[in-house]
Every structure is written in C-alpha cells, then in structure tokens.
Amino acid sequence: MKIERLSQNKIKIFLTFDDLLERGIQKDDMWREIPKVHELFSEMMDQAYNELGFDASGPLAVEVFALPAQGMVVIVTRGKSESQQSADTEEDQDEDVYEMEVTLEHSDVIMYAFRDFEDVISVSHQLLQAKLTEDGRLYSYRGKWILTFDPVNSDQGRTAALIALLAEYGDATSLTTAVLEEYGKLIMASGAVAEICTHFQS
Template sequence: MFMRLERLAYDKMKIFLTYDDLEERGISTDTTWTDVPVIDDMFQEMIAEASVELNFNADGPVVVEVFSIPAQGVVVIVTKTEEDYEDLEEPVLEWQLHSSPNEPLVFQFENIEHVIQMAKAVHRQHVYGGSLYAYDGSYYLHLEEEDITHLKKTTLVSIIKEFGHKSNKTIFSIKEYGKEVVGSNAIEKMYESFC
C-alpha cells in the first residue's frame, strides 16, 4: 500500500492516497463516507502507519481533514489538538470533509460502441469536448468544467452513466499508461466520425 507522506509541522502531517489506495483499504468511491466505524478504523490504521514513518506522535485527540483532489485521490491533514477528551476510552477523530466543486469527470466504457452511443446522446445536448483514452481493455472519457457549458453537470453525468460509469482511476494514470484516442473535442469528433 502506497501513501505519500509529509510532515507539515510538529503537530501536523499530510497523507496523500490515490483512489486505488483507498480501494485497497476497502473504501471505494461508491462507498458512502457515512459508514463511520469503517472509516474511523481505516483512518486510525493509516494515521498509525504514517505516524511511525514520520515520527509523529498521534496519541490523543486529532483533527482529520479530508480533501478530495479531482481525479487523483484524497489528501488527509492530521492535526494534533489540545482539546480535552480524557473521559473517552477510544481515540477521537474529528472530521472535516472537503470536495472540489470543479472536479474533472472521468468515465469508463466497456467498448467503443458504448462510447459512440454516448457521444450521440451527449452531442444532442450541445456538449462537444473531452478527451478519449484506451487503457486496460476499456475506454475512458475525461471531461473538464469548461467542456460542460450548456448543461447541468448532474444531467450530463446521468446521460453518460446510461452508457458507462464514473471511473475511480485518475486521469494521470490513464494518460501515463493508456493510449490517447482523441486528444480534444472527443465527443464532437466521435459524433462526426461515427454518427
């Protein structure tokens, strides 16, 4: 299991995990983050591992801030706090979850036919952008905020999910290990070529 670690101050450390790292730990992007016992256990284990490596004393109460980094993973900031929780036997994690409103979208499709059908449906909604990649037997459509101008993001996601699903792979790993099929305006080019 790979975590990128950084000590920010004597009482603060940063942990970066990709979505693949989280899945290996039993947390998927489809899992709601409301399953507190599972999340608490996972973060306490992760904090203990990071504490040993960074020589960070995480005994006592800590504040855990979780930031979603679009298409990459999560950054966890752990800060030791001076608040008094001496009546409690279990370690205390105080949660602060953050998400980026401009999260890029990455969708996975089983085959090129699903990509073509999606392009036809989305093109009708005046969405033309995106980039398309082939990786590990699947196709991936990457959309940025600027690709979504004429439609609500939730509406677009609903339409695309009829043909594929949101991917938990980062666009960086897809670009690095996959093959670029269409670099820009993928929806427009797929529509023009096949529809």
C-alpha cells in the first residue's frame, strides 16, 4: 500500500492486488458494504494519518479506480460537497464512522513504466514477435517512459500474455490515464510498438 499526498485535503492510495488478497478482499468487493472493506479503509486512513498527518475526520469523497494489471487507486478528498450538506441528518454519528461519498471507475487501460528507453525497445520487439500487438501509446512522465494499451478485445489470454511480457521489462504503475494525459508528454499517439520496432533495433 502506497500513500501519496496530492494536496492539503486530498491523498492518493495505491493498493496492489496482493494488498487486497492479504486481507481476503476480491476486486469486486471494493464497492460492497462489507466489514472487510471498512477495515481496509480504516487501515488506509490510519496509515495516511501516521505517514502524512492526513486527518480523515468529517465527510470524505472517495474515488476508486480499478486498473486491470496494477491494482486499485483510491483518491480520498476531505471536505463537504453540496450534496452531502443537503443530505446531512441530525443523527449522532460515531467518531469512527467515516461519512463517505464513493464513486467508482473502472479503467481497462494497461499501463507500464520503464526507466530506460532500451527496455521499451526490447519489450516492443518481443510484443511484435509474439504477435500480441503493434499498437500502444508512448508517454514521457517524470523521467520514465510509459507505454499504455487499450484492452485486447476481451481476449483474456492475449491480455495476460501482454501483461506478462510488459512485467518482465517494466513496472505496473498506479497512474490514471487522466493524470498521464494532463501531466505527461505524449510521444507516440498510436502504433507505438510498430513505430519503435521500425526505428530501433533490439
């Protein structure tokens, strides 16, 4: 579990699938009202307080992004939204109960980060040789190269093979597409694998 402060009232938590499995939570459980998920959220908030001094008292807006190869990104924003203010009741709330407004988004985009461009070249040649894909987008972001791929037409076998190859050379990243598009630099908008193989030898 990695926690990062985005602003004074906003944090980002990255959960790997191992983090979820260790707690007996399936990916689909994240949008169910079950005790395990509440325990996980309490644990995340305790860690956020200990590491960053983030106080999670009061209403919280929680956004959960499911990423296919990487895990889950949870964005927690502290403060009242207008809908929460109008929905407030006079019931006494336990201090340990978090008022949460949860929104869930599922992203099927596969995203891997590479430290060296040589690794990007190597994995591109492997992907092309295995006839897995010649597509993909290439970004530069904070000194790393990021390759992103749209899902392979619900073909789970090919998707698993694609992820396995990418994982040999790079690291799964907790970035969301929105962050990458806003702060990253787009190098190749489409056909990145074919383009790289055309211009660079492995």
